[in-house]
Amino acid sequence: NEYKSYLSTSMVRYAKEAENPAKSCKARGFHLRTHFKTSREVAQAIKGMHLRKATKYLKDVVAKKQIVPMRRFMGGVGRHAQAKAFNTSGSLGAWPKKSATIFLDLLKNAESNAEVKGLEVDSLVIEYIQVNRAPQMRRRTYRAHGRINPFMCSPCHVEMILTETESIVSKEDDDAPKKKSKKKEARQRARLGPLE
Numbered sequence: 017n018e019y020k021s022y023l024s025t026s027m028v029r030y031a032k033e034a035e036n037p038a039k040s041c042k043a044r045g046f047h048l049r050t051h052f053k054t055s056r057e058v059a060q061a062i063k064g065m066h067l068r069k070a071t072k073y074l075k076d077v078v079a080k081k082q083i084v085p086m087r088r089f090m091g092g093v094g095r096h097a098q099a100k101a102f103n104t105s106g107s108l109g110a111w112p113k114k115s116a117t118i119f120l121d122l123l124k125n126a127e128s129n130a131e132v133k134g135l136e137v138d139s140l141v142i143e144y145i146q147v148n149r150a151p152q153m154r155r156r157t158y159r160a161h162g163r164i165n166p167f168m169c170s171p172c173h174v175e176m177i178l179t180e181t182e183s184i185v186s187k188e189d190d191d192a193p194k195k196k197s198k199k200k201e202a203r204q205r206a207r208l209g210p211l212e
Contacts, residue, residue: 032144034177040143041133043126044175045118047150052172053089054112056147058119059174061085067140067178071123077116083109084116119174126178135180144177 034040076082083098099109150171157167
């Protein structure tokens with residue numbers, strides 16, 4: 017893929033640092049040749065998801081089994097029944113295939129970074145994700161009467177931080193006093209009879 021040459025090789029500052037760097041991994045891409053607006057919507061859709069769930073979701077988007085809800089950049093976007101599953105106004109959604117495949121590659125890169133760090137890949141969550149506009153690339157299109165108009169593309173920069181979560185379910189303490197309602201206590205007293 018063309019965009020892989022843009023993957024970060026040098027140390028570059030991220031917009032946000034992980035709260036626990038030892039338990040998190042990063043991935044980013046520069047000047048990715050996919051629309052900024054669709055990429056922003058894909059990023060918002062997978063934010064907060066587990067790595068495995070996000071990967072499955074994006075593969076479903078490419079196969080048109082699941083949809084990406086369009087919330088901010090929704091001009092000219094069609095209505096689709098799949099979008100009813102999300103809390104989006106007007107059931108607006110799309111299947112941005114190019115953005116989804118690029119995000120799949122970024123998630124794969126993040127997974128590799130996690131394995132190198134020795135993190136538990138199955139418990140990684142997309143804690144932070146950001147999409148920025150990259151410098152537009154210029155082409156020209158030819159119009160009627162000998163005119164020329166700009167024909168620009170809108171690439172984007174993407175950065176994400178995935179964090180390992182603890183999947184420890186805390187048990188209730190048996191020693192802790194259980195709450196009882198006054199109604200239940202009254203019923204028990206009635207059953208036992210008057211205490212003398």
